[in-house]
Amino acid sequence: MGSAKSIFQVVSRFNTEDACIAHLERIRWPKGLRCLRCGKKRIMRFQAEGKTGKERHLYECVDCRYQYSVTAGTIFHDSHLPLVKWFLAIYLICSAKKGVSALQLQRELEIGSYKTAWYMAHRIRLAMRDDPQFCRKFAGIVEVDETYIGGSRPGRCGRGAANKVPVVGIKERASGKVRLQAMSNLRAPALARFIRLHAKKGAEVHTDEFASYNWLNRSEFKHEAVNHTKTYVRGNVHVNGIETVWSLFKRGIAGAFHHVSPKYLPLYLDEFAFRLNHRNHDNLLDAVLTTTG
Ligand SMILES: [Zn+2]
Numbered sequence: 448m449g450s451a452k453s454i455f456q457v458v459s460r461f462n463t464e465d466a467c468i469a470h471l472e473r474i475r476w477p478k479g480l481r482c483l484r485c486g487k488k489r490i491m492r493f494q495a496e497g498k499t500g501k502e503r504h505l506y507e508c509v510d511c512r513y514q515y516s517v518t519a520g521t522i523f524h525d526s527h528l529p530l531v532k533w534f535l536a537i538y539l540i541c542s543a544k545k546g547v548s549a550l551q552l553q554r555e556l557e558i559g560s561y562k563t564a565w566y567m568a569h570r571i572r573l574a575m576r577d578d579p580q581f582c583r584k585f586a587g588i589v590e591v592d593e594t595y596i597g598g599s600r601p602g603r604c605g606r607g608a609a610n611k612v613p614v615v616g617i618k619e620r621a622s623g624k625v626r627l628q629a630m631s632n633l634r635a636p637a638l639a640r641f642i643r644l645h646a647k648k649g650a651e652v653h654t655d656e657f658a659s660y661n662w663l664n665r666s667e668f669k670h671e672a673v674n675h676t677k678t679y680v681r682g683n684v685h686v687n688g689i690e691t692v693w694s695l696f697k698r699g700i701a702g703a704f705h706h707v708s709p710k711y712l713p714l715y716l717d718e719f720a721f722r723l724n725h726r727n728h729d730n731l732l733d734a735v736l737t738t739t740g
Contacts, residue, residue, distance in 0.1 A: 457538045457732070467530035468504055471517045474733050482508035483515045499527055521736070522570040528563065532556045534732070540571050541722060541731045545699035546715070572714045574735045575721035584647040585619035585626075591642060591654050592616055592689040593633050596700070597707060612709050614716065617645045618689045624724045625692055627716040629709070635659045642668070653684050692723065 461467050472480070480490040489509035497503045507514045518524045523533050535556055540547050553564035595611035615638060616627045626645050630637055638659050646652060651669040654660040663670035671684040680687070696719050700707055707715055725731050 484513040588620040
């Protein structure tokens with residue numbers, strides 16, 4: 448149980464509020480209901496009318512009398528939107544390779560206001576963050592590359608281009624996993640912090656010949672650099688994997704978002720990396736559903 452592999456499956460399986468609640472219950476408490484406060488197992492179910500007149504499905508702990516709903520502590524908490532729409536929104540955002548704009552969500556899910564659709568997309572993106580604190584460090588060969596996002600002129604306009612946000616990415620060759628981060632600058636200390644946060648000591652770091660990577664030659668990492676102007680690949684030394692990520696991300700921005708405010712760029716980067724990193728998992732929907740927010 449759990450996975451949904453197509454929009455048809457989502458629509459046909461999670462077609463009522465009760466079906467969504469039953470599914471949330473199953474994935475939040477796979478071994479049976481538990482009190483969110485005291486952890487005990489004697490739980491009563493009941494229904495009550497919420498402030499808006501909407502029926503609420505609630506639980507009450509027999510031991511400590513604590514009352515809570517199936518959405519308590521999740522990204523849907525306090526939302527007046529039906530879970531059916533939330534489930535579909537998560538599926539759409541997770542499965543669309545180039546991202547989904549708030550405007551598309553509003554239209555496809557018939558959501559009353561743009562603001563509500565934007566808030567929904569924002570909450571889902573928050574749930575899609577892979578917190579580096581809880582993620583393992585990359586090992587073996589890793590590719591590191593930097594680029595600029597945003598600004599008026601498209602494409603790669605040289606380093607330090609005004610009006611653009613520098614972004615750095617790292618990709619583990621063996622697993623294909625990536626992490627992406629918006630930066631305030633691309634000087635050596637900032638890049639060193641990023642690489643040390645995500646790469647294991649002894650990893651073989653492939654980069655281009657950007658001077659901010661020179662410190663790698665005297666570091667705890669192995670370093671291989673390719674010269675972009677002469678050759679893109681030298682043996683197995685290249686940064687093609689992470690460059691593919693940049694081009695996908697830039698096309699996604701052009702296709703789905705008219706412009707990304709620098710303020711929200713980190714969230715879009717996280718969402719994008721999450722989708723790439725989980726594309727082979729069929730329980731993507733459940734991964735987001737069980738994120739507490
Ligand atoms: Zn309790």
